[in-house]
Amino acid sequence: xxxxxxxxxxxxxxxxxxxxxxxxxxxxxxxxxxxxxxxxxxxxxxxxxxxxxxxxxxxxxxxxxxxxxxxxxxxxxxxxxxxxxxxxxxxxxxxxxxxxxxxxxxxxxxxxxxxxxxxxxxxxxxxxxxxxxxxxxxxxxxxxxxxxxxxxxxxxxxxxxxxxxxxxxxxxxxxxxxxxxxxxxxxxxxxxxxxxxxxxxxxxxxxxxxxxxxxxxxxxxxxxxxxxxxxxxxxxxxxxxxxxxxxxxxxxxxxxxxxxxxxxxxxxxxxxxxxxxxxxxxxxxxxxxxxxxxxxxxxxxxxxxxxxxxxxxxxxxxxxxxxxxxxxxxxxxxxxxxxxxxx
Numbered sequence: 001x002x003x004x005x006x007x008x009x010x011x012x013x014x015x016x017x018x019x020x021x022x023x024x025x026x027x028x029x030x031x032x033x034x035x036x037x038x039x040x041x042x043x044x045x046x047x048x049x050x051x052x053x054x055x056x057x058x059x060x061x062x063x064x065x066x067x068x069x070x071x072x073x074x075x076x077x078x079x080x081x082x083x084x085x086x087x088x089x090x091x092x093x094x095x096x097x098x099x100x101x102x103x104x105x106x107x108x109x110x111x112x113x114x115x116x117x118x119x120x121x122x123x124x125x126x127x128x129x130x131x132x133x134x135x136x137x138x139x140x141x142x143x144x145x146x147x148x149x150x151x152x153x154x155x156x157x158x159x160x161x162x163x164x165x166x167x168x169x170x171x172x173x174x175x176x177x178x179x180x181x182x183x184x185x186x187x188x189x190x191x192x193x194x195x196x197x198x199x200x201x202x203x204x205x206x207x208x209x210x211x212x213x214x215x216x217x218x219x220x221x222x223x224x225x226x227x228x229x230x231x232x233x234x235x236x237x238x239x240x241x242x243x244x245x246x247x248x249x250x251x252x253x254x255x256x257x258x259x260x261x262x263x264x265x266x267x268x269x270x271x272x273x274x275x276x277x278x279x280x281x282x283x284x285x286x287x288x289x290x291x292x293x294x295x296x297x298x299x300x301x302x303x304x305x306x307x308x309x310x311x312x313x314x315x316x317x318x319x320x321x322x323x324x325x326x327x328x329x330x331x332x333x334x335x336x337x338x339x340x341x342x343x
Contacts, residue, residue, distance in 0.1 A: 022241075025248040026280070032255035033287065039258035047073050064092045064101055071108055076221075076259040079296045082112040100135050107138070107145050114149040115261065117156075117298035122149050140180045140187070147173035147191075152299060171198070186212075186222045193229050197236055205233040224253035228264050244271050260295035262288075266304055273311050281311050 032039075050070045057063045067089045074082040086108035093101035110125035126145060134142055147170055154166035174195050181188040189212045196205035209230045218226065231246035250264035266288045273281035285308055292300035 021245065022248075025245065025252070029248055029252050029255070030280075032252050033284075036255055036258075039256055043073065043077060043258035060092050060096050064089065064096060064098075067092060068104075075112070076257075076261040077295060078260070079112055079116045079298075083109065083116070086112055099133065100138065103129050103134060104138060104141070107141055111145045111148070114145065114152060115297060115299065117152075117302075119149060119153050136180075140177060143173045143176040143180065144187075147177060156299070156302075167198075171195075174198075186216070186218055186226060190222075190226055190229050193233065197229070197232055200236075202233045202236045206230065206237075209233070220253045221257045221259070224250045224257060224259075224262065224264065226250075227253065231264070231267070240271070244268070247271065260291035261297040261300055262291070263300070263303070266300070266307070269311065270307055273307075278311070285311050 047070065050066055050073060054063060054066045054070070057066055067085055071082060071085045071089060074085055086105060089108055090102060090105035093105045106125050106128055110122045113119075113122040113125065122145075126142075126149070129142065131142070150166045150169040150173065154163050154170055157163050157166060174191055177191045178188060178195070181191070189209060193205040193209050196202060196208070209226060213226065213230075227246045227250035231243045231250060234240075234243040234246060247264045247268040251262070251268055254262040254264055265284050269281045269284040269288065272278075272284070285304065288300070288304045289308060291297075292304055
């Protein structure tokens with residue numbers, strides 16, 4: 001009986017704590033969105049410095065490494081610029097005649113093509129990579145690109161047979177990633193949690209990722225991805241409150257990263273719409289659409305377009321209802337004022 005009462009108290013304490021945490025996280029997200037122009041400006045200034053360094057570079061070796069930093073800087077920010085830089089990296093790698101550099105550049109082009117929804121182009125580029133000549137340090141990236149492309153293909157195909165095939169390939173490359181990454185790395189944790197989620201072991205994913213967040217300080221972009229993965233785990237077990245908490249944490253990190261290609265804010269907008277918070281749902285989804293268009297992230301545009309018309313219509317209907325209610329209140333006040341004057 002004593003153990004039961006203690007468990008009940010801890011559960012009650014957790015529920016109360018989460019109830020207090022949600023408004024704080026929503027306020028923090030609203031603040032991060034308001035300050036978003038500063039985070040975008042910071043990223044643009046960083047990219048500008050790299051471009052100036054590129055203009056002043058004296059050797060192809062220097063150009064190759066600066067272009068690599070530019071590619072990372074444009075990733076999740078501008079797909080067109082990322083692809084342009086990846087092609088420039090490949091040209092420089094050819095001039096240097098360094099095979100490892102050329103392989104890396106091919107995978108850069110394949111990765112960004114996949115993000116842009118150009119799956120055939122992405123796989124054609126990956127076929128040019130000679131797996132037998134792949135250096136060990138590029139193997140994690142090689143498996144990552146294939147896993148991402150096949151995962152997206154599985155999500156967007158309408159054929160049940162093809163979906164099964166792409167999911168099997170995604171599983172295979174996911175397992176390969178786990179074999180070549182350090183178990184304490186954030187990449188390993190995220191990919192293993194994703195594997196747990198896919199195979200119905202969501203509680204194992206939750207335990208692992210919650211423990212990892214308590215033990216490690218992460219880069220803000222890694223934090224965004226980890227909490228998004230964790231939100232999927234909670235969604236799969238039907239825990240909406242923790243799903244919402246993790247989507248909030250992920251979205252805050254995305255905003256602070258100054259990226260334009262993300263998923264958390266869109267999924268959070270859907271949750272808020274279901275809860276009746278139409279103002280936030282509409283403004284968040286509108287931002288998602290604007291960012292996806294600016295980034296030219298075709299897959300994110302498609303995802304947002306699926307839900308935007310529904311929330312957009314609900315928002316404007318609610319806005320019209322409020323306006324009508326205000327008009328009625330104004331008329332009532334005027335009538336009461338006239339009656340008071342007459343008396």
